[in-house]
Amino acid sequence: MNTTQNNGEAGNIVETQGLTKTFGEDVAVQSLTMQVPKGTIFGFIGPSGCGKTTTVRLLTGYYKPTSGQVSVLGKNPTEFTKSDQEKIGYLIQHFVLYPELTVWENLNFAASFYGVSPFRRGRLNKLLKFVELAEDKGKLASNLSGGMQRRLSLAATLVHNPELLFLDEPTGGIDPILRRKFWDYFKELQEQGHSLFVTTQYVGEAAYCDVVGVMYEGRLLMIETPEGLRRRAFGGDVIGIRTTEAIRFEQRHLLAELPFVRSKVKIINDQEIEVIVDEANTATPSLMEWCQAQRLNVETIEEKSPPFDDVFVKLIEKETAHV
Amino acid sequence: MFKFFIRISSFLNKELTEIFRQPRLILTLVLGPFLIMFLFGLAYPDQNRKLRTTFVVSDPEAFQNEMKAFTEAYSSAVINQGVETDKELALAKLALNQTDLVIVIPDAPFETIQNNQQAELEVYHNEVDPFQTGYIQTIAGIYVGEVNSRILQNIAEQGQQDSGSLQSGLEEAIAKTQSIRQVVPAADVNTANQVEELEKTLTDLHANLTTFRSLSSGIVVNPFYVKVNGLSGIQFSVNNFFAPSVIALLLQHLSITFASLSIVRERRSGIMELFRVAPITAFETLIGKYVSYLFFEIILAGVITALAIWGLHIPLLGHWQNYALAVIALLFTSLGVGFLISLISQTDTQAVQYSMLLLLASIFFSGFFLDLRLMAKPITALAWSLPATYGIRMLQDIMLRGASAAPFVLRGILLIGVALFVVDWFLLRRRMETA
Numbered sequence: 001m002n003t004t005q006n007n008g009e010a011g012n013i014v015e016t017q018g019l020t021k022t023f024g025e026d027v028a029v030q031s032l033t034m035q036v037p038k039g040t041i042f043g044f045i046g047p048s049g050c051g052k053t054t055t056v057r058l059l060t061g062y063y064k065p066t067s068g069q070v071s072v073l074g075k076n077p078t079e080f081t082k083s084d085q086e087k088i089g090y091l092i093q094h095f096v097l098y099p100e101l102t103v104w105e106n107l108n109f110a111a112s113f114y115g116v117s118p119f120r121r122g123r124l125n126k127l128l129k130f131v132e133l134a135e136d137k138g139k140l141a142s143n144l145s146g147g148m149q150r151r152l153s154l155a156a157t158l159v160h161n162p163e164l165l166f167l168d169e170p171t172g173g174i175d176p177i178l179r180r181k182f183w184d185y186f187k188e189l190q191e192q193g194h195s196l197f198v199t200t201q202y203v204g205e206a207a208y209c210d211v212v213g214v215m216y217e218g219r220l221l222m223i224e225t226p227e228g229l230r231r232r233a234f235g236g237d238v239i240g241i242r243t244t245e246a247i248r249f250e251q252r253h254l255l256a257e258l259p260f261v262r263s264k265v266k267i268i269n270d271q272e273i274e275v276i277v278d279e280a281n282t283a284t285p286s287l288m289e290w291c292q293a294q295r296l297n298v299e300t301i302e303e304k305s306p307p308f309d310d311v312f313v314k315l316i317e318k319e320t321a322h323v
Numbered sequence: 324m325f326k327f328f329i330r331i332s333s334f335l336n337k338e339l340t341e342i343f344r345q346p347r348l349i350l351t352l353v354l355g356p357f358l359i360m361f362l363f364g365l366a367y368p369d370q371n372r373k374l375r376t377t378f379v380v381s382d383p384e385a386f387q388n389e390m391k392a393f394t395e396a397y398s399s400a401v402i403n404q405g406v407e408t409d410k411e412l413a414l415a416k417l418a419l420n421q422t423d424l425v426i427v428i429p430d431a432p433f434e435t436i437q438n439n440q441q442a443e444l445e446v447y448h449n450e451v452d453p454f455q456t457g458y459i460q461t462i463a464g465i466y467v468g469e470v471n472s473r474i475l476q477n478i479a480e481q482g483q484q485d486s487g488s489l490q491s492g493l494e495e496a497i498a499k500t501q502s503i504r505q506v507v508p509a510a511d512v513n514t515a516n517q518v519e520e521l522e523k524t525l526t527d528l529h530a531n532l533t534t535f536r537s538l539s540s541g542i543v544v545n546p547f548y549v550k551v552n553g554l555s556g557i558q559f560s561v562n563n564f565f566a567p568s569v570i571a572l573l574l575q576h577l578s579i580t581f582a583s584l585s586i587v588r589e590r591r592s593g594i595m596e597l598f599r600v601a602p603i604t605a606f607e608t609l610i611g612k613y614v615s616y617l618f619f620e621i622i623l624a625g626v627i628t629a630l631a632i633w634g635l636h637i638p639l640l641g642h643w644q645n646y647a648l649a650v651i652a653l654l655f656t657s658l659g660v661g662f663l664i665s666l667i668s669q670t671d672t673q674a675v676q677y678s679m680l681l682l683l684a685s686i687f688f689s690g691f692f693l694d695l696r697l698m699a700k701p702i703t704a705l706a707w708s709l710p711a712t713y714g715i716r717m718l719q720d721i722m723l724r725g726a727s728a729a730p731f732v733l734r735g736i737l738l739i740g741v742a743l744f745v746v747d748w749f750l751l752r753r754r755m756e757t758a
Binding site for chain 2: 057060061062063064078082083085086088090092094096097098100101105108109110111112113114115116117118
């Protein structure tokens with residue numbers, strides 16, 4: 001497959017400043033400011049109806065912003081020329097290709113539609129192989145499973161080898177195994193030099209992204225790395241300690257007062273607690289020392305990675321409380 | 324520029340693949356019109372409707388010959404169901420649909436005529452269809468004409484017989500005049516001239532009377548008859564006459580149906596969202612769709628026409644190039660109507676409804692079975708806004724008259740077609756513009 005060359009140039013492939021879109025009285029996207037570095041997988045995470053698709057539509061030029069600035073590939077999307085549009089691939093949330101056409105015919109349609117040279121058989125075959133549909137190219141799209149249709153859509157999005165991919169909930173409604181496979185595809189595409197802007201409502205998929213934007217009720221709450229999100233959600237790294245004997249109340253109190261511990265100690269059971277620290281790497285030896293000083297026999301002490309579902313809930317709770 | 328062709332080819336491949344993937348649809352599209360025309364030909368053979376006719380007359384014997392002569396002369400239009408003496412009974416039969424026509428011959432009609440009055444023939448029917456009523460009025464008119472003609476013929480025959488004695492008298496008068504002329508003195512020039520003039524008048528009168536007597540009474544009563552000739556010299560059957568209209572109407576309907584569903588489906592499926600952000604313009608999209616549907620429908624029209632000409636022996640008296648041009652103009656404009664429907668409809672159902680309404684309007688207003696010249700003037704504007712009106716006119720001219728399409732008709736349909744293309748393009752651009 002031909003790949004789009006990411007020359008490693010520094011810079012952002014997407015930039016917005018105070019981007020707002022309203023529909024009458026409804027504010028779909030409110031004052032969104034973000035930068036998406038080139039060559040990254042940017043995850044755009046949030047619950048259904050939070051404004052993810054509207055944002056993608058603003059970035060692809062489908063919608064005009066009500067206010068604010070937007071720059072994609074260095075240009076305002078509403079002023080894209082054909083050659084700018086050829087650099088973009090857009091995977092729509094639901095299957096929009098033609099059910100009466102076969103996999104191959106749909107892909108061929110998409111290729112013509114994007115103006116890909118008629119000598120493209122090899123490229124289309126490679127794409128079908130990439131999305132593991134080579135054996136099914138003669139099947140009608142209407143006879144494909146939901147997952148296969150998504151893979152076909154992805155292949156059609158890649159058919160013109162775009163530099164920047166907008167993938168709107170590519171894993172929506174498909175099983176976890178296939179979802180994982182999709183993220184493998186995305187990683188591979190990133191390695192080939194594509195930049196990916198992926199929306200999802202599966203919070204757990206944040207782990208596959210380089211950078212994550214968290215969207216809630218039309219507002220971008222934050223942009224962080226996946227780890228950064230965890231830290232922001234819990235106020236630091238989470239370390240779990242399991243001892244062979246019960247940890248007493250006064251010991252838990254003392255632990256909470258240590259300078260590198262960020263919040264109250266969370267009790268899992270008598271012998272197990274979780275503490276939030278500034279830095280797991282530096283705090284772990286100190287915690288070991290403290291346990292020994294307290295004559296607590298440590299069975300395990302390790303950094304915990306709370307599921308992103310918890311992270312997301314925590315972040316939303318914080319944000320709601322803040323508002 | 325090369326990419327422009329690649330992009331429009333995407334629709335050509337896609338639309339044709341979708342259509343050709345449905346062999347039953349193609350079979351229906353090709354055989355359907357052929358079967359409709361074939362059945363139409365069977366359903367309406369070149370015969371007038373024969374009216375079962377009952378005569379009501381108080382004295383059946385007196386008019387037996389006249390009634391028999393009439394029904395024999397017009398056997399293609401009338402079936403004699405006999406004579407009733409009771410008018411009410413005959414009307415009851417009419418109400419029960421046991422007869423189509425009741426002709427009531429008045430009592431003693433000749434006496435009425437001799438009294439210098441018209442005798443009234445009453446004709447009863449039970450039709451509600453204005454065309455059938457008109458047909459019956461025509462038949463009644465023919466009947467009364469026939470009766471009048473027969474009476475006049477009898478009178479003429481009587482006159483010819485009576486003039487026999489008159490002619491003998493004239494011959495005697497001429498002989499006497501000749502005798503008088505011989506005894507008039509030569510000096511009395513004035514009298515001689517008058518006698519000679521009288522003799523000449525009598526001789527002319529005799530000659531005219533001879534001619535009158537020698538003429539058939541039928542020619543005396545009906546000296547003229549009508550011979551109607553069409554310019555093409557062909558007597559068209561009902562099937563022949565309707566074939567161009569059926570082809571035009573069908574091609575319009577197919578184009579409108581295909582096109583009306585095309586864009587609305589894409590809008591509903593959501594792929595239009597992709598079109599809006601992809602490097603394809605409304606112009607390329609529309610051209611792609613026009614080209615693909617035109618390509619398919621031209622083939623379809625060719626097959627339907629071939630079946631009509633070779634299968635049903637529908638004449639094509641004009642040049643096939645003119646026919647092809649007319650068909651392309653019709654398809655192009657009909658596609659424009661279809662795309663317009665597609666662009667203003669919110670759902671498939673709405674598009675289908677609009678298409679059906681347009682088909683109905685075309686049946687009633689395009690001249691399909693009612694001549695446009697009968698239409699009230701303001702409504703003709705509606706008629707001439709339908710592609711089928713132009714199509715029917717052009718195909719009739721080319722197929723049945725052997726002429727080319729009237730320039731104003733061809734220009735008219737092309738003008739509408741181009742205007743529709745521009746409107747469709749504008750609407751599609753709006754649909755594909757950034758919201």
